[in-house]
Amino acid sequence: MRKTACTATLVALVLAAPASGQTVPTRASLDACHTGAAPLDRFAVFSGQMGTVPGTKRMQVRFDLLQRAAGGTGFRRIQAQGLGVWRSSVPGIDIFRYHKQVANLAAPGQYRALVGFRWLGDGGRVLQQAVRRTRTCKQPDLRADLAIGPLTAERAGTGKLAYTVIVRNDGRTATPTFGVGFAVGDQAQPPQTVQPLAAGEQRALTFVAPRCDASEPVRVTLDPDLAVDEANEGNNTRTIPCPLSG
Template sequence: MRRPTLIALLALLALGSGTAQASADKVTLSAKTTTCTTGADDASRAAAFTGAMPAATQTKRMQMRFVLIQRLGVGPKGTFKKIAVPGWGGWEKSDPRRQAFVFTKRVEALTAPAGYRAVITFRWLDAKGHVQRTTVRTTPICEQPDPRPDLVLDGAAATSVSKTTAAYDVSIGNEGHGDAPPFAVTITVDGTVSDPVTLGPIPAGGRVTGLLAAPKCTPGSTITITLDVANTVAESVEGDDAVQRPCPLA
């Protein structure tokens, strides 16, 4: 099957909005993933991370610094690494003498499959600009699943047509996150491969059925059903398209 190169992390946007209107007793120190949207195309994949901090005694100004980290592939394996994002990395500052500081940063056009977190550094400054305290929190992960389709064989039945041939009824599903274009299916019985039959397209989460004419299998033997014979579908899982099943004839 075709396996395309993963989309690069492109067009990352950093959109910040700070507020200091909440009172300190309603704001606790936190680092949260406030938005995590997924989709089949990069334009639909985004995440927003929010830091919140209350003022300490004699704090004049509060600051936050956001760093985006990325883990490529399907979690939980893999190592998170820092990703450079325009508009990230600098210190975001509250207005002076505020009781609390909340700030959100957003990234778009995320690569998939991957996981994303923000590492937020919090800093409290006194009236002379001296650092009173510094602490770091990491947000929960925004998981971006593989956007490609994944063809799976749901079932196979057969009806005898003659002494030598049978009609095989196959059900094929798409368990991936993207739509699957039309694809060809064959059945191999005792080394003889049937003519291919084109099925699909299948939307994500959908299923199709089809009939294939092939030699009659012997009860107790094994047949092989091959999905996407011509390798036209780029799938998230590529190694499960040749499926062996017991002969469905009684």
């Protein structure tokens, strides 16, 4: 259940082409959208392309990254080094293409770039401006997600019950080995070790422990040692009413 901070890192590449005698569209593109469980595996590559207009001495592009977080209703700008900066072409070219890679994207989330274009004339005078928006790069959360399933119990001798609890991995990647804690009221039992669970897999664990009742419910705790990096950390502990009555 380790938390990983997500910050953007940027890599830029400039490509300039000589005059070709053809009209070059002004456009912004999403060239690549790579997903992954680890932050550094999640990145997007955006590009902007423009051609000269009459009187152009230099061309410029600017990339702003927009993010819509999980549950959000709209996109917002992300502040990071290398974003929101005008990048200039060298003089004397007719086509200017600029590629920007944005890595370490947080998940889940959606990302797109707002690309600005400027054409500069003599003395840096702005001749024309334009803005284009790229397609969206969707980053699902591919981490594991432990969850506690149903609990059943049956008698196992005087004052004892055999409790069986289902442990699931509702996430999209396998877990490492992790522990499961179990308690009846304030009586903690020896934890059990669960070998790696594949995505979508579940496993039944049985604990023989003192009999529960209405005043002493059962408490199950998954991964108390924080061995699993999870998509949802809020469902790893559950207090369950005694499954047997009478």
